[in-house]
Amino acid sequence: xxxxxxxxxxxxxxxxxxxxxxxxxxxxxxxxxxxxxxxxxxxxxxxxxxxxxxxxxxxxxxxxxxxxxxxxxxxxxxxxxxxxxxxxxxxxxxxxxxxxxxxxxxxxxxxxxxxxxxxxxxxxxxxxxxxxxxxxxxxxxxxxxxxxxxxxxxxxxxx
Amino acid sequence: xxxxxxxxxxxxxxxxxxxxxxxxxxxxxxxxxxxxxxxxxxxxxxxxxxxxxxxxxxxxxxxxxxxxxxxxxxxxxxxxxxxxxxxxxxxxxxxxxxxxxxxxx
Numbered sequence: 134x135x136x137x138x139x140x141x142x143x144x145x146x147x148x149x150x151x152x153x154x155x156x157x158x159x160x161x162x163x164x165x166x167x168x169x170x171x172x173x174x175x176x177x178x179x180x181x182x183x184x185x186x187x188x189x190x191x192x193x194x195x196x197x198x199x200x201x202x203x204x205x206x207x208x209x210x211x212x213x214x215x216x217x218x219x220x221x222x223x224x225x226x227x228x229x230x231x232x233x234x235x236x237x238x239x240x241x242x243x244x245x246x247x248x249x250x251x252x253x254x255x256x257x258x259x260x261x262x263x264x265x266x267x268x269x270x271x272x273x274x275x276x277x278x279x280x281x282x283x284x285x286x287x288x289x290x291x292x
Numbered sequence: 293x294x295x296x297x298x299x300x301x302x303x304x305x306x307x308x309x310x311x312x313x314x315x316x317x318x319x320x321x322x323x324x325x326x327x328x329x330x331x332x333x334x335x336x337x338x339x340x341x342x343x344x345x346x347x348x349x350x351x352x353x354x355x356x357x358x359x360x361x362x363x364x365x366x367x368x369x370x371x372x373x374x375x376x377x378x379x380x381x382x383x384x385x386x387x388x389x390x391x392x393x394x395x396x397x
Contacts, residue, residue, distance in 0.1 A: 166396055169358060171378030232357040232397050242359065245369035 144173040144287030146280065151292070152181030152190075153197040154221060154236075158228075160292040161185075161239045168246040173287065176243065177280050179253035183260065186252060186267050191236050196220040237268065244270035251275045251283075298324040308392040310385065317389030326387045331376070334387070338375050341367050342388040355385050355393035 145167045149160040160176060167174035184190040198204050198211035198220050210216065225235070234242060244250060252267060254276045264274060275283070294305045299320040304312035311317055311325075322342065326334050334342070344365035348356040358381050362369050376383040381393045 162396060165358075168373070169379060169381055171382075232359050232395070234359055234397075242362075242369055246358075246373050 142167075142172060142288055144284075146175050146177060146284035146287055146289045148177045148179060148280075148289065148291045149182035149185060150180050152184035152194065153201075154194045154224060155196055155201075155203075156292070157182065157185040157194060157236060158233070160290075161236070161243065162233070163290060163292075164248050165239065165243050165246065168243065168248050174243070174247075175249040175251065175283060177251045177253060177275075179256045183252060183256055183262065185236055186240065186250065186271050187262070188266060188268055191240075191268060194221075194236060196224050240268060240270050249283075251280065253277070253280070306391060310391050311389040314389055321389065322387050325389075329383050329386065330378075331383070331387070335375075337367060337371065338384075338387075341365055341372065341375060341380075341384050345384050345390060346388050349388075349390050355381065355390055355395070357381075357395045357397040359397055 145163070147160045147164050147167075149157055151157065160182075164174045164176050178186050184194060195217045196204075198206065198217045199208055201211070204211060204220065233239070240250060250271050252262075252271055252274045254274050257263070257274050264271070294309070295302050296305055297303070299318075301316065301321065303316045303321065306312045311321070323334055326332075326338070331338065341361065344361065345355055348354075348360075356364070358369070358372070361367070361381070362372060367375065372380045381395075385391065385393050
């Protein structure tokens with residue numbers, strides 16, 4: 134056991150690797166929560182997580198109703214047309230009630246709070262994207278090596 | 293329960309170090325807590341946040357979320373973090389004599 138295990142966390146780097154609504158929000162809530170507690174926070178979007186910072190897609194993220202046991206519905210029902218849109222609408226409504234902002238507004242909030250937002254270079258290259266595809270809050274497109282450099286001395290959280 | 297002498301009064305604190313009794317709070321107590329928290333001078337902009345938080349707490353029994361605060365107090369996110377570095381919601385609540393906020397947003 135490390136002797137300094139109870140030292141407060143002062144810095145977090147959060148990786149968001151999924152593009153579904155329920156895949157994106159936990160990372161955003163944790164990053165914003167870190168800033169609220171006065172910690173340094175950065176977000177690193179990779180693979181389908183890039184959807185959350187893409188101008189064209191960030192306002193249209195959906196809840197996965199297929200392959201998601203948490204939905205508690207038979208897979209065949211989840212596959213019905215409109216089911217994902219319905220579940221997404223319900224989730225938006227419930228989140229608004231507890232003051233969780235939509236993805237775009239949430240990213241603005243984290244950015245304005247001093248959190249840093251990055252896109253993963255390998256994923257950007259794989260999907261043939263460039264900086265102009267992303268919302269203005271994205272600071273840079275960085276490699277995994279740069280991500281580790283920026284995370285020095287902090288905790289890395291993969292979501 | 294821990295006590296502390298602030299602005300010439302002996303005040304009870306809760307487990308988080310916030311004022312235990314809201315009745316103990318006044319503007320000189322706020323200024324004394326602020327200086328402990330590294331804010332030597334409370335400006336009108338600090339007061340806008342603190343007073344909004346106190347009014348919301350009075351109304352709803354809990355501190356507002358940062359989102360609600362920035363939408364309704366006239367102080368935006370950037371300014372809020374500049375006014376209260378190292379945790380705006382917590383700091384403003386502490387200075388305002390309110391319990392530590394429990395919300396996640």
